[in-house]
Amino acid sequence: MKRIVLFLATNLAVVLVLSLVLNVLGVGRAVTGAGIDVGALLVFSVVVGFTGSIISLLVSKPMAKWSTGARVIDNPSSSTELWLVNTVRQLADRAGIGMPEVAVYDGEPNAFATGAFKNSALVAVSTGLLESMSRDEVEAVLGHEIAHVANGDMITLTLIQGVVNTFVVFMARVVGFFVDKVLLRNNGERLGIGYMVTVFVCEIVFGLLASIIVAWFSRHREFRADAGSAKLLGSPVPMQHALARLGGIPPGELPQGMNSLGISGGNTGWGALFATHPPMEQRIAALQSLQLR
Structure with a gap:
């Protein structure tokens, strides 16, 4: 604010x-x-x-979810989703911001962050990104998106x-x-x-x-x-x-x-x-x- x-x-x-x-x-x-x-x-x-x-x-946020078909992970249903949520939480804590919503959408490798407020943002990654990159690389991409949020x-x-x-x-x-x-x-x-x-x-x-x-x-x-x-x-x-x-x-x-x-x-x-x-x-x-x- x-x-x-x-x-x-x-x-x-x-x-x-x-x-x-x-x-x-x-x-x-x-x-x-x-x-x-x-x-x-x-x-x-x-x-x-x-x-x-x-x-x-x-x-x-609602427009991004609607237009990409992103599914917010409320209850992780796989080890990958659990790792994704935990990684975003750790990065958000390091950046000093509130925990964003974490979402996955079907598509080629990409990721984005959006939201009007840094303590209630959305971080979303595509299935293509998760499938084509190592976890270290995905973590770096998540860090990039968290940095966007933290920087406002x-x-x-x-x-x-x-x-x-x-x-x-x-x-x-x-x-x-x-x-x-x-x-x-x-x-x-x-x-x-x-x-x-x-x-x-x-x-x-x-x-x-x-x-x-x-x-x-x-x-x-x-x-x-x-x-x-x-x-x-x-x-x-x-x-x-x-x-x-x-x-x-x-x-x-x-x-x-x-x-x-x-x-x-x-x-x-x-x-x-x-x-x-x-x-x-x-x-x-x-x-x-x-x-x-």
């Missing part, structure tokens, strides 16, 4: 700074003269920008998405007003077609640029989670082996919208700008240079 309050306070400060900058540069007066209520637009942008992201976070990555990524959404909504409408009222000389009380077309185009363009920012943070958090697994296990070697194994097999696909939650991924070339995961080679190299205290 403290993380959420501090982050929201920071974002509010960013919005206020944006408003001041617009006024200092004279943009605020210009858009006000064009008929824009900057304050109301900022509030509207914040509400639109954050509402969807926060709702998605709050329903992330799901919350932070959601709030960052909310921030960039806010800027996309705000700037698209400012440009739309400018085009409609200034360039197209629309002096009518109602906004014209120029506004609607400009906002539509700007939301696409700004949205693509914003997704690059979100993807960069997502890649950064993967490095942190890899390092977190190494610290929880006391050695980076199991995580290196797990990543090397995952790099040699096709990753299990997750439902649309959950790709950033998986253990593996990554693109090359221009696609790397939008990738939620770094290449396996970079992650392994980062672990090799990791200094554990």
